[in-house]
Amino acid sequence: MTPSRPSRYAIVGDTVFRHPTGRVVRPVLHAATARVFLADPDTAGRLAGEPPSETAGADHDRLLADAGLLVAEDADEPAAIIAAGRAASRDARIRNFVVMPSAYCNMGCGYCGQTHERVTVSGSHREVLAARFDRAANSGRYDALTVRWFGGEPLMAFAVLRDLSDRFIASADAAGVRYAAKVVTNGALLDARKLRALHRARVGTIEVTLDGPAEVHDASRPLKSGGGSFARITAVIAAALDDAEVDGLQFVIRTNVGVHNAGLAEPFSAALADAGLAHDRVHCYPAPVHAWGNDVTDVALARREMAATEMAWLRAYRKFGLRSALLPTARKDVVCVATTRHSEVVAPDGRLYSCTEQPLVPGVSDAHLGRLAEHGPDELRPAGAFDDWYDTVEAGETPCRSCAILPLCGGACPKLWREGQSPCPPLRDNIRQRLDLYAIDAGCVPA
Numbered sequence: 001m002t003p004s005r006p007s008r009y010a011i012v013g014d015t016v017f018r019h020p021t022g023r024v025v026r027p028v029l030h031a032a033t034a035r036v037f038l039a040d041p042d043t044a045g046r047l048a049g050e051p052p053s054e055t056a057g058a059d060h061d062r063l064l065a066d067a068g069l070l071v072a073e074d075a076d077e078p079a080a081i082i083a084a085g086r087a088a089s090r091d092a093r094i095r096n097f098v099v100m101p102s103a104y105c106n107m108g109c110g111y112c113g114q115t116h117e118r119v120t121v122s123g124s125h126r127e128v129l130a131a132r133f134d135r136a137a138n139s140g141r142y143d144a145l146t147v148r149w150f151g152g153e154p155l156m157a158f159a160v161l162r163d164l165s166d167r168f169i170a171s172a173d174a175a176g177v178r179y180a181a182k183v184v185t186n187g188a189l190l191d192a193r194k195l196r197a198l199h200r201a202r203v204g205t206i207e208v209t210l211d212g213p214a215e216v217h218d219a220s221r222p223l224k225s226g227g228g229s230f231a232r233i234t235a236v237i238a239a240a241l242d243d244a245e246v247d248g249l250q251f252v253i254r255t256n257v258g259v260h261n262a263g264l265a266e267p268f269s270a271a272l273a274d275a276g277l278a279h280d281r282v283h284c285y286p287a288p289v290h291a292w293g294n295d296v297t298d299v300a301l302a303r304r305e306m307a308a309t310e311m312a313w314l315r316a317y318r319k320f321g322l323r324s325a326l327l328p329t330a331r332k333d334v335v336c337v338a339t340t341r342h343s344e345v346v347a348p349d350g351r352l353y354s355c356t357e358q359p360l361v362p363g364v365s366d367a368h369l370g371r372l373a374e375h376g377p378d379e380l381r382p383a384g385a386f387d388d389w390y391d392t393v394e395a396g397e398t399p400c401r402s403c404a405i406l407p408l409c410g411g412a413c414p415k416l417w418r419e420g421q422s423p424c425p426p427l428r429d430n431i432r433q434r435l436d437l438y439a440i441d442a443g444c445v446p447a
């Protein structure tokens with residue numbers, strides 16, 4: 001059937017802009033390809049469901065069809081997206097290991113749902129994990145292996161992290177597959193020496209959480225030993241940006257946004273800029289405080305309030321020269337590690353999980369998939385609770401199948417859906433405002 005209707009994934013901005021070239025445009029996002037266009041009014045109108053204009057005609061429609069923006073009347077676009085997710089989950093060419101070297105954390109954040117005990121990955125677990133990694137590297141099945149160091153606070157077991165990194169890198173190099181790593185840390189233990197060691201351990205990205213300007217961050221994320229960490233963390237990152245020995249190391253600054261800091265976008269952004277973090281190697285994003293099985297109703301913002309707050313944070317980042325992404329730049333075919341058996345989460349006590357938010361969390365930590373040592377080194381992780389995610393979406397058990405941003409969101413969090421909570425990200429509510437900000441970033445002004 002001839003393409004004749006707009007793709008359900010064509011999202012047209014509400015505002016008409018004048019581009020610096022003088023053209024009148026409206027921003028359009030094609031969620032199925034994660035491409036953004038500054039479209040002329042005829043094109044935007046057509047994609048918004050208006051009839052083709054006389055001046056545009058059939059040639060115009062053909063161009064839109066070639067870009068996937070017009071589709072056949074009977075096209076089942078969600079089915080194609082879900083099928084792509086299922087195939088990506090099954091056929092992944094990248095193997096992911098999420099490794100928690102320590103169950104302890106040196107911070108006591110009020111909204112955290114984990115319990116922290118002084119447990120680190122034992123020597124025998126390390127042997128088994130290194131063997132699993134080595135077999136995966138040599139299987140011929142993967143183009144790349146990635147490791148996400150996670151916690152607890154992973155830097156509490158820095159020696160374990162370094163030891164395992166050395167073994168992982170040796171295996172990947174010997175097998176001729178790519179290796180990349182990321183650390184998710186509270187940042188309090190970072191210093192120049194550790195950053196250099198992490199860089200040598202091929203950690204490419206360090207994600208740190210800062211919850212506001214110094215006094216708010218230090219109150220929201222207190223060190224168990226007493227005292228704050230904002231000034232120290234920002235100073236260490238700023239110094240790293242001038243350290244040739246960690247050249248290229250990227251930093252991500254996440255802010256967990258709740259009622260305690262929702263209105264602090266500008267003072268926070270100003271503090272980061274003052275600290276020297278308005279830099280191409282530092283990327284910022286706000287994330288809603290969410291439940292890990294614990295009750296965060298006193299702390300979390302309501303969904304629409306969070307969407308508006310997120311826009312305020314994105315504007316503040318821009319005002320102070322901080323870098324942040326406005327729109328996803330790729331489809332999320334595999335929503336998270338829990339939906340592919342080519343990923344596994346290794347807890348400090350040697351238990352395997354599929355989901356990152358089960359280990360250390362009371363009430364769900366029993367949902368483990370056995371211990372590392374119980375599984376052959378060549379086996380994928382055992383089947384997990386969320387491996388059937390694509391069937392769940394296909395069956396319409398969540399609203400995702402009919403959602404305009406399914407290709408970019410993937411369904412957000414299977415665990416929360418199963419627990420009866422809607423995990424829809426703020427993007428669902430503020431996507432058109434983000435498109436407006438995209439046009440303004442491109443130099444456009446409202447027409």
Ligand code: SF4
Binds near residue numbers: 400409413425
């Ligand atoms: S989680 Fe929400 S925003 Fe994401 S695809 Fe599902 S319905 Fe859409």
Ligand code: SF4
Binds near residue numbers: 335337339357
């Ligand atoms: S199911 Fe949710 S909590 Fe678990 S890994 Fe996926 S996104 Fe994270």
